[in-house]
Amino acid sequence: MKIVVLVKQVPDSGAERNLRSDDNTVDRGSANNVINEMDEYAIEEALQVQERHxxxxxxxxxxxxxxxxSIRKALSMGPDAAVHVxxxxxxxxxxxxxxKVLAAAIRQLAPDLVICGAESTDGRVQVLPHMIAERLGVAALTGARKLTVEGSTLTIERQTEEGYEVVTASTPAVVSVWxxxxxxxxxxxxxxxxxxxxPLETRSLADLGVDAAEVGFAGATSAVVAHSKRPPRQAGNKVTDSGDGGVQLVAFLASEKFV
Known part of the structure; x- marks a missing residue:
């Protein structure tokens, strides 16, 4: 079985993250960049599938x-090779x-299974696994807390707020994990x-057959138009109980539409 694991380099979520002032994109040049945390679980799951099958x-x-x-860090965990677009x-x-770009690269690699993290810590949009599966015309098994592979059949336990759902599909497929x-x-x-x-191979847009006008700022369907620093935390309201503390508390909760 050939498995492709999607890995993204992101600014460390434990440090301050900033947007660039010139184009409102994530300032990666001045950040401490690491592997997206959820992608490490995707790498581990791919390695466990490889060990079994x-x-x-x-x-x-x-x-x-x-x-x-970050690619070399990912390879040090055990994968066999890497492709850097x-x-x-x-x-x-x-x-x-x-x-679009990742789907084009995946088509060239022709894997049986694509595994990725459910979200990235810098974007947190949780849509890429679905978009990639749609572009490839394969099943999307998303939000997995457990993955079972039996021949060409994949079964996941999809994590939900109430518990989990059991979802099954055939390879090739895209699986995202928590x-x-x-x-x-x-x-x-x-x-x-x-x-x-x-082996670490680099590929350009030309290598993938993707027009540069369809990506970057020119091809973006959304953009950050403005940003500002998070305001400093304000002091809270203090209720001094002089016999009417309960009344003051209820009045405050009502003003915030909690009651």
Whole structure:
């Protein structure tokens, strides 16, 4: 089984994140960039499927040149190879354009299974797995907390607020996972050294047959038109009980439409 894992490099969610003042995109140049947390669970799930059923795991990333750092980190966990889609024209791409580029790369790789995180910590739109599956014309098994592979049949437990749903489809398919599905492994020293020698191929928009006018700012279907810093936290309202504390509290809750 050939498995493609989608991996995105994002600014560390534990540090302050900013938008650029010139074009309102995420400022990745000044950030501490890491693998999107949910994608680490996708990598781990792909490796577990490979261990049970054999085959090949390929990491696929779309991003600037410095995303290579995260690709090598992903490879150190165990995948066999990686493909990096990098092109200056991609800057400013929206989710729709991103799905177009990734789908084009996936078609060339022709996997049996695509696994990705349910969301990215910088965008949090949760739409890419669905968009990619639609472009590829395959099933989308999204929000998985458990994945079972039996031959060409995939079964997931889709996590919901009430519990879970059981969803089944045939390969090829796209599966997105939550952080409840497994516990990602730590790269070993041997894995880190081996990652330096694993195949890492770069592909441009021309290699994928995608027109530059369909991506970036030119092809974006949405854009951030303005942004501002989060306002500082204001002091709360203090109720001093002089016999009418309960009345004051209810009045405040009513003003905030809680009661």
């Amino acid at each position: 054999g085959g090949e795991v390929v990491v696929l990333t779309m991003g600037p040149a410095h995303a290579t750092e 990098v092109d200056d024209a991609l800057h400013g791409s929206c989710a729709v354009a991103t799905s 952080d409840t599905i497994n516990e990602p492994r730590y790269p070993s020293f041997k894995g880190i050294m081996a990652a330096k020698k694993k």
